Amino acid sequence: MSGHGTIADLPSLVEQMAIPRHLAVIMDGNGRWAKERGLSRTQGHRQGVVAVREIVKNSIELGIDYLTLFSFSSENWSRPESEVRDLMGLLKLFIRNDLAKLNKKNVKVVVIGCRESLTSDIADLLVEAEEKTKDNTGLNLVIAFNYGARQELTQAVKQLAGRVAKGELSVDEIDEAAVSAALYSNSIPDPDVILRTSGEQRLSNFLLWQAAYSEFVFVDCYWPDFDRVRLEEALVEYSGRDRRYGGVVTQNRAAGGA
Ligand code: IPE
Ligand code: IPE
Ligand code: MG
Numbered sequence: 488m489s490g491h492g493t494i495a496d497l498p499s500l501v502e503q504m505a506i507p508r509h510l511a512v513i514m515d516g517n518g519r520w521a522k523e524r525g526l527s528r529t530q531g532h533r534q535g536v537v538a539v540r541e542i543v544k545n546s547i548e549l550g551i552d553y554l555t556l557f558s559f560s561s562e563n564w565s566r567p568e569s570e571v572r573d574l575m576g577l578l579k580l581f582i583r584n585d586l587a588k589l590n591k592k593n594v595k596v597v598v599i600g601c602r603e604s605l606t607s608d609i610a611d612l613l614v615e616a617e618e619k620t621k622d623n624t625g626l627n628l629v630i631a632f633n634y635g636a637r638q639e640l641t642q643a644v645k646q647l648a649g650r651v652a653k654g655e656l657s658v659d660e661i662d663e664a665a666v667s668a669a670l671y672s673n674s675i676p677d678p679d680v681i682l683r684t685s686g687e688q689r690l691s692n693f694l695l696w697q698a699a700y701s702e703f704v705f706v707d708c709y710w711p712d713f714d715r716v717r718l719e720e721a722l723v724e725y726s727g728r729d730r731r732y733g734g735v736v737t738q739n740r741a742a743g744g745a
Contacts, residue, residue, distance in 0.1 A: 504719065505726035507679035509553035510546065511629075511701070513693055514538070516685030516709030523709075529573045534711035536581055545715050546626055547592060549722075553627045553675060557693050561601065561635030575609060578632060582612045586619060593625030599671035600634035601642075629675060636695035643669035672697055680725045684710045702728045 514535060521531030539556060546554040559574055566574075589596060596616040605613075613632070646669045650656040656665070667673065677697045681690070682704045690698065704721045706713065729737045 503726055504722045506550050506722065507725060508551070509555065509676050509678045509680075510551050511555035511557070511678035511681045511694060511697075512542065513557045513681070513683035513691065514710040514713075515683055515687055515691075517711060519685065520709035520711045528570055531709075531711060532573060532577055536577055538711050538713050539581065540585070541714060542718065543589070543594070543626070543628060545718050547594070549718075551626065553629060553678075555599075555629035555631055555675075555678060555694075557631045557634065557691075559600075559632050559634070560692060561633060561638050562692060564604075575606070579609060579612060582616050586616055589616075589628065590620050590623065593623045594620060595623040595625065595627050596620045597627060597629045597675065598632055599629060599639075599675075600632045601638055602633070605633060627675070629672070631693070634671070635692045636690075637692055639671050640696060666696070670696060677701065680704055680721070682706060682721055684708055684713050700730065700732055702730065 517531035517535040518528045519531075520534065521528050539558075542556070543554065558578065563574065564571060586596075596619075598613045598617060602610050602613070613630075616630075643666060647656065647661055647665065651658060651661075672694070675697075677699065678694060678701045680703075681694065681698055681701045683689075684706045686705070686707050688703075688705050694701075702725050704724050706717060706721055708717060731737060
């Protein structure tokens, strides 16, 4: 992890930093970022995509294994139609523009969320991104798109109930592992850190099951302003946390730790 970009210039920060295996991000504040500058919300979202490219690059350099980005929630459909259209358009643009580059960087794209209400052009692009990168072994880029944790849990319950009704599964076989496996995130480890920008301190229906032992880091800047320095500061904050999982022994991947 050393020798890349600004991190090499900040040895004091690096020494204090634990690199999470899985960083999940609620990218919030595009609208307020734009408003402060007298720009449209669309322009805020566009600048948000620039910050997405930045965090992907930085996550690769820092050796993070899984980066989950909350890019559109189940509840975001309630925004004005034109804004929803803009956000859909930006996702398409991002995949069309960046997929080849992500593939070259050995990034594996995984999409979590409900596919049912998406238009076929978007659904096809998501499948293409996953298919093209499925054998990659570098950063796992998890895009939470049309994602809602309650919807995810509801479909998991239905899935398990359906298997019980068909006689494929007994009620006693429904354990934590079975529930986890029925979620969109089935093969993805739980996030070590859930980071939210914009100053809001809530989950907004993000990863409710998976967040059981995640550390929360709330960053006081809008998403388009979230850069390498902000990321390193957030990781230093995470590194200082004692993760005990209900026990008495701290199990952090702190600097020098596993
Ligand atoms: C985050 O920024 C982007 C999405 C939710 C898609 P917002 O659009 O929520 O920005 P604010 O919170 O209104 O500032
Ligand atoms: C959460 O942000 C969803 C995403 C970042 C995609 P919102 O802006 O939708 O959340 P609320 O409405 O402030 O809770
Ligand atoms: Mg918001």
